[in-house]
Amino acid sequence: MQFLPLLVFVAIFYFLLIRPQQKRTKQTREMQASLSRGDKVITVGGLQGTIDSIDDQNAVLRCGGNKLTFERNAIRSVLKKANAPEPAAEAEEKSEK
Structure with missing residues (x-):
């Protein structure tokens, strides 16, 4: 019975801190693996640009x-994928139908 509060504390710690961080890390790895030429991105320093080439x-x-070289893992998020249609273009297509 002495270990029950400790086990509850460890379970709460895991579900509130460790597991969400693992999910964010996995999503970031998947995003960085799916980067391609033409994607509009933001770096960890806040710089916005379009990927010209990637290895x-x-x-x-x-x-x-200007062309700037960054490590691949310095890219924080993707604003727009290269092959994704513009949101305004999608709205125009729907209104034309």
């Missing part, structure tokens, strides 16, 4: 006419 380790971003 296993590095990504070259076009930012305002």
Whole structure:
């Protein structure tokens, strides 16, 4: 019976802290693995750009006419995938039908 509060504490700790962090890490790895040329991205430093080229380790971003090289894991999020249609274009297509 002495270990029951400790087990409850460990379970709460796991479900509130460890498991959500593992999910975020997995999602970030999947996002970084799916990067491709033409994707609009944001780096961990807040720089926004379009991927000009990408390999296993590095990504070259076009930012305002300049090309900057970043490590692939420095990309925080994708704003728009290269093959994804514009939201405005989708709305226009629906209104035309």
